[in-house]
Amino acid sequence: MGSFLDADLRLSRGTFELHAALGAERGEILALLGPNGAGKSTALRALAGLVPLEAGHVRVGGRDETTTPVEQRPIGMVFQDYLLFPHMSALENVAFGPRCQGADRAQARERAAGLLEHLGLAEHAVARPGRLSGGQAQRVALARALAVQPRLLLLDEPMAALDASTRVEVRARLRHWLEGFDGTTVLVTHDPLDAMVLADRIAVVEEGRVVQQGTPAEVARRPRTAYVARLVGLNLFHGTAEGTTVTLDAQGEAETVEVRLPAPAEGPALVAFPPRAVALYSEPPHGSPRNVWQVRVDGVERFGDQVRVHLAGPPDLAADVSPAAVAELGLVRGQAVWAGVKAAEVECYGA
Amino acid sequence: MTAVPPTPPAAPERRRLRARSGRLPWVLVLPAVAAVAFLVLPFAGLLISAPWPDMGERLRDPEVLSALWLSLATATAATVVSLLLGVPLAWLLARTEFPGRRLVRALVTVPLVIPPVVGGVALLLVLGRNGILGTHLDAWFGITVPFTTAAVVMAQVFVAMPFLVISVEGSLRGADRRYEEAAATLGASRTTVFTRVTLPMVLPGIAAGAVLCWARALGEFGATITFAGNFPGTTQTMPLAVYMAMQRDPEAAVVLSLVLLLVSLAVLVTLRERWVNA
Numbered sequence: 001m002g003s004f005l006d007a008d009l010r011l012s013r014g015t016f017e018l019h020a021a022l023g024a025e026r027g028e029i030l031a032l033l034g035p036n037g038a039g040k041s042t043a044l045r046a047l048a049g050l051v052p053l054e055a056g057h058v059r060v061g062g063r064d065e066t067t068t069p070v071e072q073r074p075i076g077m078v079f080q081d082y083l084l085f086p087h088m089s090a091l092e093n094v095a096f097g098p099r100c101q102g103a104d105r106a107q108a109r110e111r112a113a114g115l116l117e118h119l120g121l122a123e124h125a126v127a128r129p130g131r132l133s134g135g136q137a138q139r140v141a142l143a144r145a146l147a148v149q150p151r152l153l154l155l156d157e158p159m160a161a162l163d164a165s166t167r168v169e170v171r172a173r174l175r176h177w178l179e180g181f182d183g184t185t186v187l188v189t190h191d192p193l194d195a196m197v198l199a200d201r202i203a204v205v206e207e208g209r210v211v212q213q214g215t216p217a218e219v220a221r222r223p224r225t226a227y228v229a230r231l232v233g234l235n236l237f238h239g240t241a242e243g244t245t246v247t248l249d250a251q252g253e254a255e256t257v258e259v260r261l262p263a264p265a266e267g268p269a270l271v272a273f274p275p276r277a278v279a280l281y282s283e284p285p286h287g288s289p290r291n292v293w294q295v296r297v298d299g300v301e302r303f304g305d306q307v308r309v310h311l312a313g314p315p316d317l318a319a320d321v322s323p324a325a326v327a328e329l330g331l332v333r334g335q336a337v338w339a340g341v342k343a344a345e346v347e348c349y350g351a
Numbered sequence: 352m353t354a355v356p357p358t359p360p361a362a363p364e365r366r367r368l369r370a371r372s373g374r375l376p377w378v379l380v381l382p383a384v385a386a387v388a389f390l391v392l393p394f395a396g397l398l399i400s401a402p403w404p405d406m407g408e409r410l411r412d413p414e415v416l417s418a419l420w421l422s423l424a425t426a427t428a429a430t431v432v433s434l435l436l437g438v439p440l441a442w443l444l445a446r447t448e449f450p451g452r453r454l455v456r457a458l459v460t461v462p463l464v465i466p467p468v469v470g471g472v473a474l475l476l477v478l479g480r481n482g483i484l485g486t487h488l489d490a491w492f493g494i495t496v497p498f499t500t501a502a503v504v505m506a507q508v509f510v511a512m513p514f515l516v517i518s519v520e521g522s523l524r525g526a527d528r529r530y531e532e533a534a535a536t537l538g539a540s541r542t543t544v545f546t547r548v549t550l551p552m553v554l555p556g557i558a559a560g561a562v563l564c565w566a567r568a569l570g571e572f573g574a575t576i577t578f579a580g581n582f583p584g585t586t587q588t589m590p591l592a593v594y595m596a597m598q599r600d601p602e603a604a605v606v607l608s609l610v611l612l613l614v615s616l617a618v619l620v621t622l623r624e625r626w627v628n629a
Contacts, residue, residue, distance in 0.1 A: 049519070050536070070535040072538070081526075085551075085552075087551040100534075100540070100543055154536075351466055
C-alpha cells in the first residue's frame with residue numbers, strides 16, 4: 001500500500017512529456033518545486049482531473065481516483081489567480097462547493113461563514129471579489145477550496161500573484177489556516193523559499209520529471225541537480241568516488257579535478273559544499289584546507305552582507321567572502337586565485 | 352540651480368512639441384461623411400414630414416394600437432422562444448465537440464443570409480396546411496399554423512434566432528473557461544456550472560444577443576407576410592401596417608414609422624444602459 005497520496009502522472013502534450021511519481025502522507029504539505037514550464041502546474045491539473053492522464057494512476061487515501069470526473073474527486077483547488085466567481089459575494093463563493101455537494105442553503109452558508117471567520121475574513125463576507133485585496137481574495141479562494149472538505153488540497157503558485165509583504169504574511173500563516181485540514185496538500189511553486197518554509201516534502205520537477213523528492217532539509221543539503229543546487233545555493237559536482245577521493249567528471253577538455261572527502265565512499269557520487277566554505281588565497285595555502293584548486297575570478301556580486309565570487313575552474317564554483325577579503329585580495333575579473341575547501345565541509349552522496 | 356529659464360514655457364510652445372499626425376485623408380473622410388448623411392437624413396425626413404398637428408388623434412387609432420401591441424407581443428415572444436432554444440444551442444456549439452458541429456453551425460447561420468421571403472415560403476412548405484409537417488398537424492391534432500399569430504412568432508424566430516445564437520456563442524467562446532474548471536473542482540455538475548457560473552458571466556452577451564434578436568423580430572416583414580399573411584389584429588404587425596398604410600394614406604405610414612422608430616430606440620437605449628455597458 002502506498003502513501004495517502006500516491007500518484008503516477010504520465011501524459012504528453014506536443015513535445016512536452018510529464019512523467020512524475022508523487023507521494024505524500026496525510027497532513028503533509030508536498031511542494032512541487034521547479035522552473036517555469038517544468039510541468040508543475042500540469043501535474044497539479046492532472047491530480048485534479050482537469051487534464052487526462054495517458055497512463056499511471058492517482059490514489060487518494062487508498063481509493064483509485066484515476067478516472068473519477070473532476071466534480072467527484074475529493075479535491076479542493078486554489079488557482080493561481082484565484083478565479084473567484086465575480087458575480088457572487090465572498091460568502092457565496094465559499095458556500096458554492098457545499099451547495100454542489102448537497103448541503104442546504106443554511107448549512108452551506110454556515111460552513112462558509114465559519115471558514116471565512118477562521119481565515120480572518122468575517123467582515124468581508126458580503127464583499128464581491130472585485131473589492132478584495134490580493135491577499136484577501138487568496139484567503140477566500142482557500143476557504144472555498146477547504147469548504148468542500150477535500151482530502152487533497154491543490155495550491156497552484158499561491159504566492160505568485162501577491163505583493164512582497166502579503167507573501168511574508170501568507171508564508172507565516174498558511175499552516176495556521178490549514179489547521180483542521182487532515183488531508184494532503186500539494187503546492188506548486190517556483191520559489192525555493194516557499195517550498196522550504198511551507199512544505200514537509202519537496203518534489204523537484206524539471207522538464208516533466210521528478211528529479212528529486214525529499215524533506216526540505218535533505219533537498220537543501222544534498223541537491224541532485226544543478227537547478228536545485230543553484231536554488232539552495234550550493235556548489236554541486238558529479239564524479240566518481242574511490243576511498244576518500246572523488247574524481248569529478250571532466251568538463252570538456254579540461255584536466256580532471258579531485259575532491260577529498262571527510263569519509264570514504266564508492267562509485268558514482270555527488271559532491272556539494274556551500275559557497276561560504278570556500279576560502280580564497282592569493283598564494284597557494286598551506287595547512288588545514290585539504291582541497292585546493294587554482295581558479296580565475298569570473299565575476300563579483302553583492303550577496304547579503306557577503307560578496308559572492310564566481311570562479312572559473314576547473315572546477316567552476318562560487319565562493320562567499322567578506323567585503324574585507326575582497327579588498328585585501330584586490331579581486332578583479334580574470335585574476336588567478338587559489339580556492340580552498342576543508343574536506344569536513346564537503347557533503348558526498350550517491351548519484 | 353544656475354540656468355533657470357526666465358519664464359515657464361508657454362502653452363503654444365508646448366503644443367509645438369507634439370508630433371503632428373498629418374492631414375486627414377479626404378479619400379476616407381468624404382465617403383464617411385456621405386455614409387453618415389445617408390444613414391441619418393431619412394430619419395430627418397421622417398421627422399419633417401410627420402403630420403404633427405393631428406399626431407395625437409392618429410396615434411389613438413385602434414388599428415395603429417393593435418398593430419403596435421401585436422408587434423411588441425410577438426417580438427417579445429419570439430425573443431423568449433429564441434432565448435429558450437438558442438442559448439442551449441449556442442452552448443452546444445461553443446462548448447462541446449460533436450460530429451457535424453461545423454455543419455450545424457453553418458446551417459444555423461443560413462437564415463441570416465437568405466431573403467426573409469424565402470424563409471416564409473420554406474416555412475409555408477413545411478408547416479402549411481399541405482406542407483410536409485403541416486398535413487400531419489392538421490390531420491392528427493387539427494392544428495393549423497399558417498396565418499395565425501403563432502405563425503408570426505415562428506416567422507420572427509426563424510429570422511431572428513440566428514442573431515442570438517451567433518452573439519451568445521461568441522460571448523461563450525470569449526468567456527474565461529477556467530471559472531468553469533474552478534466550479535468543477537468544487538463539485539459542480541456540468542448543468543450547475545452552466546446555470547450558476549457560465550450563464551451569469553455571459554449575461555451581458557446574452558442580453559446583447561436578445562436585444563439584437565428582438566429588434567430583428569420587430570422589423571420582420573418578408574417571412575411574416577408570406578407565412579402569416581396580413582390580417583389586422585392577428586398577423587398585421589407594425590411593418591406590415593406601415594406597408595399597407597403607404598398604399599392608401601402615406602401620412603399614416605409616416606406616423607406608424609415614427610412610432611416603430613421611437614419604440615426601437617427606447618428599448619435599445621434602455622437595455623444598453625442596463626446591460627450592455629454594465
